Amino acid sequence: MAQRILEPEAIQLQDPTGIPRIALPARDTLFATRAARLRKLAEHNPISGYLCLMAVLADAQQLALEHVSARMPERSAIERAQQDSMPILPALNTLSGSEPAWRDVLYGLLDRVETAGAVAPALAKVLDALRALSAIKLDAQADALLAQRFAEVDQSKAPFVMAALQVVWTDLASRINLRDVPYVSTRDSCPVCGAASVASVVRIGGAYQDHRYVQCGLCGTETHVVRVKCTNCDATKGIAYHGIEGFDGALKAESCDECHTYRKIGYLDRDSGFEPLADDLASLTLDLLMSDAGYRRASPNPLLWLEVQGDQ
Numbered sequence: 001m002a003q004r005i006l007e008p009e010a011i012q013l014q015d016p017t018g019i020p021r022i023a024l025p026a027r028d029t030l031f032a033t034r035a036a037r038l039r040k041l042a043e044h045n046p047i048s049g050y051l052c053l054m055a056v057l058a059d060a061q062q063l064a065l066e067h068v069s070a071r072m073p074e075r076s077a078i079e080r081a082q083q084d085s086m087p088i089l090p091a092l093n094t095l096s097g098s099e100p101a102w103r104d105v106l107y108g109l110l111d112r113v114e115t116a117g118a119v120a121p122a123l124a125k126v127l128d129a130l131r132a133l134s135a136i137k138l139d140a141q142a143d144a145l146l147a148q149r150f151a152e153v154d155q156s157k158a159p160f161v162m163a164a165l166q167v168v169w170t171d172l173a174s175r176i177n178l179r180d181v182p183y184v185s186t187r188d189s190c191p192v193c194g195a196a197s198v199a200s201v202v203r204i205g206g207a208y209q210d211h212r213y214v215q216c217g218l219c220g221t222e223t224h225v226v227r228v229k230c231t232n233c234d235a236t237k238g239i240a241y242h243g244i245e246g247f248d249g250a251l252k253a254e255s256c257d258e259c260h261t262y263r264k265i266g267y268l269d270r271d272s273g274f275e276p277l278a279d280d281l282a283s284l285t286l287d288l289l290m291s292d293a294g295y296r297r298a299s300p301n302p303l304l305w306l307e308v309q310g311d312q
Contacts, residue, residue: 019207019211020208020211021181022221022224023221023223024173024174024176024178024192025173025219025220025221027065030062030220031059031061031065031167032062033275034277035059035062036055037273037275037279038051038052038054038055038278042282051282053113054159054281056116057109057113057160058163059112059116060109060113060116061167064105064109064167065170068101068168069171072175072176078180082180085185086182086185086194087189087191088176088181088192089172089173089192089193090194091169091218092146092195100135100139101168102142102165102167102168103135103164105168106161107131109160109163110130110131113160126156127160130157130161138161141153141157141158142161145161145165146165146195148299155306158305159302159303159305162217162302165218166217169193169195169219170219172193172219173193173216173219187232187234190216190219191221192219193216193218193221195216195219196217196298197214197215197299198216198276198280198302199214199263199264199266199276199277199279200214200225200231200263200264200265200266200276201215201266201274202227202268203268204269211227212224214231215276217302218302230254230259231263232256232261232299233259235256235257237258238257239254240254240257242255242286242290244283248271249267249270250266250267250271251264251266251271251279251283251286252264252265253289255290255295260294260295260296261295261297262295262296262297263299264279264283264286266279277302281304
């Protein structure tokens with residue numbers, strides 16, 4: 001059966017009260033689904049080896065998540081967040097004080113990656129360097145990543161640090177009450193953990209049909225955002241869509257001429273296997289085309305930090 005595609009005007013006029021605002025991460029399948037997608041996308045991909053490594057890391061994340069139970073916030077903290085329109089599980093600046101256990105998750109991930117297969121000397125050096133860092137330095141690196149202070153990010157270590165943080169905050173996000181999630185006052189900020197989005201997806205099925213959701217790069221929560229709207233600055237003018245000639249159109253880059261940024265967007269009616277973080281990571285060619293066209297990423301992919309970026 002053909003899917004009904006709504007025109008931009010129709011999307012804008014829909015009653016938002018009937019649209020699910022938040023979709024919490026699927027604890028039992030999030031990382032396993034991502035790992036499977038990464039392996040599929042690795043076929044004939046110019047960065048095939050890296051995608052396969054990240055698939056191993058995602059498998060390790062799924063296993064780690066089965067044994068993680070981070071400390072949930074007190075009811076009073078949730079109520080303050082609701083009153084202040086702030087995320088209820090803020091990650092930034094809370095690591096050393098609230099979630100030192102994320103480092104244990106990191107060490108477990110490193111061990112699982114190492115035992116999953118042959119580790120090249122360069123990768124082994126990175127893993128050993130991470131194990132050798134003090135708790136203070138690890139927390140500092142995590143804070144730099146979450147705050148997107150690019151000049152302080154160690155590109156080789158960043159994917160593993162972010163992977164550990166993802167496990168902890170996915171655990172937290174999967175256990176909260178959906179009704180407790182407030183409307184946040186900050187633009188492009190996950191209402192659960194406050195982190196930036198990685199990419200968006202137009203979903204199919206039931207109440208989600210034809211609606212666009214941005215996926216948080218940290219906790220995996222998906223938040224509804226109307227289509228034909230910049231997910232970085234909220235502009236509705238100067239929005240354009242860019243794809244790669246010869247592909248099926250399941251993945252595009254949504255650009256904004258107001259803030260000159262872009263985020264990728266996937267369409268499940270064209271590829272039911274689309275996974276926001278995995279597909280974003282595997283489409284570096286599109287990133288290169290967007291950079292040549294004068295646009296910059298609105299936020300990095302959590303598992304790949306290529307270079308120091310400009311002001312966000």
